[in-house]
Structure formats: C-alpha cells, structure tokens
Amino acid sequence: MAPTAPLDPADGRWLAHRYVEDRDRLRFRWFPREQHRKITFLSDEEVGAGPSHDMARAEFVALAANSARPAPAMILHSAFCCSTLLLRSLDLPGLSSGYSEPAILNDVAGLTLRRADGRQVAATMDAALHALARPLAPGERTVVKPSNVVNALAPLMLALRPEMRLLLLHARLPAFVGSIARKEIEGRLWVRELFWKLTRLGLVARFGLSEEELFRLTDLQVAALSWLAQHALFADLAEKFPDNVRTLESSRLMDRPAAALGALGMHFGLDLDAEAIARGPAFTSHSKDGRAFDAAARAAEEDRGAALHARELEIVLRWAERMADHAGIRLTLPQPLLP
Template sequence: MADMSVSPTLRFPDAVDAQTRSVRLRDVTRESLAAAAFLDDRWDRTGCAAHSVPLAKLVPDGPGARPVFIWHSAFCCSTLLARCLDKPGRNLSLREPAALMEVANIKRRDGVAVSDLWLRGLLPSLAASAGTDACVTIKPTNTVNNLIADPARLFPQARHLFLTSSLRGFLTSLAKKGEAGRSFARRLFTIFAMDGHPVARSDPRQLMQMSDLQIAAIVWHMQIATLQAALAQGPAAAFASLDGDAFVAAPAAALTAVDEFFGLELGAAHIAATADGPLFRQDAKHAGQAHGAERRRQEAAAIAASLGPELDAIIEWSHGLFPQSPRDGRLPNPLI
C-alpha cells in the first residue's frame, strides 16, 4: 500500500532558457511550493531534481488548474494575501516564480510575439503544478506587470486582481529599507522605462538630479499607469482591484470578496480561521518574525516623521506630474 503521508512529486517550471527554447522543470512537492516565500533566486532548490524540456513539448498532462493572478505595485501586502489564499485541495499560491520574470524580460527584448509563445506553454504548466488542487493563484513580482494584458488575451478564463497601496505607503516602505530600498527604486525605474512609459523619455540629466524619493514616487506612478491601462482594456468582469490597507483592516471581508471573485471556494471556515490566525501576526516574507497591522502603522509613522516635510512635498510634486493617478492609490472595480 502506498504511503499516503508522502506528497506526490510535481513538475514545476522553474526557469526558461531563451537560447535553447527550453524550460527547466523541478521535481517538487506541493508543500515546498506553498512554503516558499518567493520562487525566485531566494528559493532553496536543494534536492529538487531538474529536467530540461523543449518549450514546444511543454504540454502538461490533463487540463490543468485555472490560473488566477495577483498583480501588485509592491509593498501592499501581496505576499500576505497570496499566503491567505493557499488551501490544500482547493488552491495553491505561487509567489513570484522566476520563470515569469524571465518571460517579462523576453518581451522587453524580443517583443510580444515571442513572449506569447512562452506564455502559451508556461502558464498552463504553472497551473498544472497545483497537482490535485482545483486552482492555482499566481502572484508575479511587480517587474512582471508588463505582461498583464497578455495572459488576459491568451487565457480569457483567467481572473486578475490588482493590489495597490497609496503613494505615501509605498515611499515609507522603501525608505524603511534604507540604502537597499533606494537602490531598488532606481532599479525599478530602469526596468519600467523599457516598457514604453512616457517618463522614460525624460532628459537623463534631469533624472540624475532627482532624489531617490523622487525617483521612487515616479516608479509608483508608472506602476499605477500600467494597472490603469490594463483595467481600461478589460474585459471588466475579469479584473478587480483591492487596496492593501483595506485588506489588512478588514481581512475577513477582503478574503471573502477575493474568494468569490477568483472562484476558489475556500469556504467560510478557512477564511475566518485565516483572518484571525497567525498569518496576520507575522512577517509574510520572513517566517517566524513577528509583525502585524499595528506594528506596520507604527513603523510607517516613524519613517514619515523622520522624512519630515520632504515626504509631503514629493507626493504633491509627483501628483502634479501625474494628475491621472488616484490620490489614495485605489483603482476602479474595487472588491471592498
């Protein structure tokens, strides 16, 4: 008799090779995928055997699960939300798979026709990695937002949630990370500039004279513009939005709305236990580290106080450049 305590091995698409048009699959368990905070270079792949498969032959066995997506603007509790939606037998949440980052860069380098070829094979394979789960939720990193319109076009049955924060929340979160946060903001700018945003045509000398927080503010507006454009293209029934602070303030209501929108059928008991459970008392990115809504508010207030009037001045300056961005960061079609 088979040992039912041993999880079946799944084939997870871990990376792509643009030169050989192949995908690297890893032998993994559902538990290892669900436990990983991020499925990028921070994921420990020790013991996960690798297999190279030509993209043309990447056809998962069976129909695979129906993917749903959490797209986000960073620092808005997207990792926490994805963790909350994970329930064995119903939904597997995949957080920031590296293969999608590579496809996003393929699109920037080679164009949409080439990236479409990758998405047609990769997304069903990611969905199939859910195994016996009915659904898979994919939370890409925010540098993958240039792909949003493509899964919506190629897989009309998919659903897409846009999770955002206010500009103030974005800036204080970056400032809290010190030099690493400032470097991250400038790196994001260079990436998003390749996606055709008009601000990328600014005089480089003018950009060099801007402070790190000014660049970070522009990065937030660039992301909001990308999400707004995707929402405007529709179809409306396939897209919804959620404010990160609203999610943390009313987790049960938010999770119920997300569950219904995605069609995950997690159930009221799972939602109630999750909303009142340990996930909201620890850091979603670093297991075992205490965190929570009140501590998050206190840290944000302390950072805002340390920045002083500069924070408000940069927010006002940036909204003068991008008047179409919502002041509170909230997008149309909100779930709550």
C-alpha cells in the first residue's frame, strides 16, 4: 500500500519508475522491498497500476546532487545467463538493494533508439543514476541489473559516474543460441526485437552485412549475431575501462558461486558472506518461477534443448564462429572476475 505521506524523493522506496519525456519529469511509485521480491522485473506489467507522483527532472537532480550517494553497481548481461539469479542473491537487507531491469533505464535507451539529442539522453541518464543510487533502506548500497538493451549506454554511464563498477555477465554462445531455440516462438520473436535494437544502436555494423543479407538471416543466425554484437561491446568495455569492469561467464558462476560472489563483493565494495549466499535460495531455486533449480538442473535443461535442435544449432554455431573471425571478435573476454 502507498504511504499517506507525500513523495519523499530521497527515499528509495519511492521507485523512479518512468521518465515522462514530453514533460521532462520523473514518475515515482511507492515500491518497498516486499514488492520488489514479488516480481521478476521492474516493468510496467509487473509493477502494475497504482498512485504515482511526478517531479521535474531538474528539480529531482538538484535535490539528489547534494546527497553524495555512491554510484550504483551495475550487472550488465547478454541475457539467459543467470543475471536475475545473481541480482536476487545481492538483495540483502541492511547491506544492499537490488533493482531488476528498471523501466526508467529502458526509457533512456528508448531516447537513444529514437535518435534524441545527446544532451537530453545524458541528462536523463544522470537523473536515472541518481534515482537508482537511492537504496531501499538507509545504509545500503544499490546494485542494478538493467535490461540488455541498456548495455550500449555503458560508456555514457561511466562518463557520468567514473567511479562506477560493472560486472559483464554472459552465457557461452552455444548456451545463448540454444536458449533461444528452446524458448521456441517466444524466444525467436524476442531475439529479433533485440537484434533490431542492436542494429539501430550501431552494434551490428561491424559485420558488414547488407540490408538484404540481414533480412535473409534465420532466427538462430539473428540470435548468434546478437550475442556476438554484445560480446564485442563487452570486450571493448573491458579493454577501455579495466579498473571499472570485470567479466564473468555464467557457467563459472554456477560452478563456483562462493568464489564468484567473494570476488564480486570485493569488486562492488560489498562485505558479502559469499558461502552463505551460495547455499541460499537464490542458487537453489528458479529465479523466475521459484521451483527447485540448481546448476545440474540448468545444465540438464540446456542439454535437452540442444538435443532437440541439434542440426540447426550445429550449422548456426559453425557459421557464427566464421562471423566472429571475420569481425575480429574474441570469444573469451578480458578482465575475468575469476582467474
């Protein structure tokens, strides 16, 4: 239930949910921790309808600039790589607040997709970062997992917050393409929408494909190029910002959760009890539906999907390796979180 008190822009329980572009205002919704834990993503569908309060973006930034809050830590991901699981494991009352795919960052990405003025994009991102730095309880640090369409805005985030720490989380190429195949028409529609956005953001140009060649791609070729485009972006970020960025492949997270969490705590500046978190519900239940699910169950699910689509996957993965060689994309990222 919403509080009876008016909007307190310093209180992170007032979620900065959306950017209202035509009025240059932020829209806030009362959304305390117990609400966060009931949903998977901070989307319109899952946040739902309810009372909201708007505040002028410039007014909010002027108030937030005096708070001296640390920048949020960011988990950027290429999808289907345990990012929701990891974010849930880092929502720790008294220590850290986790924000899963906040819609306000999608609004900033939307400005970029519509080729808005760069100054407006930067000003809106600055406001969003101020908003996402507000924890759900006093004394906590915030950890944010944006949707993967926000990945291309990482250089802007680092320009605005040079101290920000990022983890770049990804699955292996076969696992990503296999996930799309396993999710059938829903996965194939989703990855085509992602591919259009990556093309619009300029991340596909490096492959040198004509408009006709792009149109002729199969669904799983689109999936493979989407992964390669994001992987190339991650490699560029890791090389350009070695102090800010660490990379992690999802199977290593699942195989060595305590080691990964210990290293991530040091990178993010969080005093984590890595062993306890690794034994907890985040790593023993499905992050989206709550059923019992662990590394072995995840691997078995991947194997079943790979067997069902074996021939198509084999052809596409061989083609993707040739495309990676052509575009000069290394399949192993620098700056690994775990040696």
